[in-house]
Amino acid sequence: MPSPLEKDPGLPVSDPTVPFWQLPSHPLASTSSGRLPTSTDVVMIGSGMTGCSVAKGLLEGDPGIRVCVLEARGLASGATSRNGGHIVSPSVGDFAELVECFGVKAAVEIAEFTLRNIEMTFDAVAEFPESTLATDSKIRRTTKVLAYTDQKAFDNAQHSLREWNQHMPVNRKDLFKMMSSDEVKAKFGLKNVAGASVGPGAAVWPYLLWCGLWSLLFERYSDRLAIETFTPVHAVSEAPSGDDRPGRYVVKTSRGEIRASHVVYCTNGFTSHLLPSLRDEKSGVRSASLYYLTQDIDTGYMMLGGEYEKPEDLVCSDDSKVNSRSSEEIVKVLPKHFERSGAPQVKSLWSGIMGFSRDGIPMIGRLPEEVTGRREDGEWLAAGFNGYGTGYCYSCGLAIALMLLGKDVSGWVPSALMITKERLRGSLSTGTFWDGLVGPSVEAERSKL
């Protein structure tokens, strides 16, 4: 019997749970051309935040390039519109571990990259001042409170922050500060926690941000951008020798074949369905030991996620279900940790699929022959965000676009994130975490977050 990590994740299921974020569905949610184009310059597989960023970088970077996005389900309906609505850097909590695994230089580069990613996401919105993207998506600066429920985890976080303050550039030092349990209780009404790190963060309605950006790109580049939703990709192969039609790659979809000179995989936890050599018998799925919470600024609704899965359910690519334990447990979280929370009403529950890498950091770049079975040339990957894509995806997508266009990105993309044969071998897997939306009976906490 293969281990769960060796299993084919398959295609995204056709009847996923519907996140609160996705209602109502976006006008482009089911968009497609009447007929699939027969050829293009770049086929991108996946329309989440990573795919959107790659498309933006390509279309803006080359005035002649044609891009076709193939999406198995609705537009941006994967993890991108199933997360908690944060845009955050994971790096302060992880910093000591990054130093231990990759060394100080790489840890600093990675942390800088994630902090810049937040600013670049805001900048992308600001590029469309005439649009309603900023208001529709409710993108906003927030305070990120990362509270620890056990003393050992809090001690580790304090150690990580000390390392951060020792090694990060002057302008990043003291960006985050630690608060004791009493301070956290007094300021945020949080109880049953050992302490917290507090610093800058951001929040957004993720579905409206990324569908909104797709929509603006589609308006601006309608002659060069094709978006084909409900078009799962079944396989990528090389055109047979002697076939002189343009496009080295043949991408087989449910609606026929399309030829392309480049293929970019932005398929998150489903990547190893198309690239089986990336299935992993060894790497574990990092199990979450934290809940995350954001709050809608207009309705007061709280978006709460991170419920535990049983280990045997963790490696899974089916987001059509929420397990019964999660439904029962998620309502207990707010009363347990907020002083003034009543019994919350659950308005909506959903699940989502994340993609993991063995070494815990994303991987981006051109795919070698060892992975694809085809000569290294025009296949690219950005994946392995380990549940922290909002701190990485936009910049990783842009980096892929620039590399594909032949630009040097070594000045701002950490070399530790780049694909190497060693990193890629058997190193991607899938996992699922649970999300939930808790209703307005927790209104009392509204002003505190």
Ligand SMILES: Cc1cc2nc3c(=O)[nH]c(=O)nc-3n(C[C@H](O)[C@H](O)[C@H](O)COP(=O)(O)OP(=O)(O)OC[C@H]3O[C@@H](n4cnc5c(N)ncnc54)[C@H](O)[C@@H]3O)c2cc1C
């Ligand atoms: C419940 C949950 C909570 C999260 N919370 C946080 C958080 O608090 N902070 C944070 O930073 N990150 C969080 N994340 C992670 C973050 O959402 C992801 O890292 C990010 O959205 C990844 O974006 P993506 O574009 O790479 O992938 P996705 O948004 O998953 O897009 C991949 C797309 O590829 C499509 N696809 C896959 N295979 C095929 C195929 N064969 N053919 C055609 N299309 C295909 C899928 O349908 C999907 O739309 C969370 C994720 C989940 C699920």
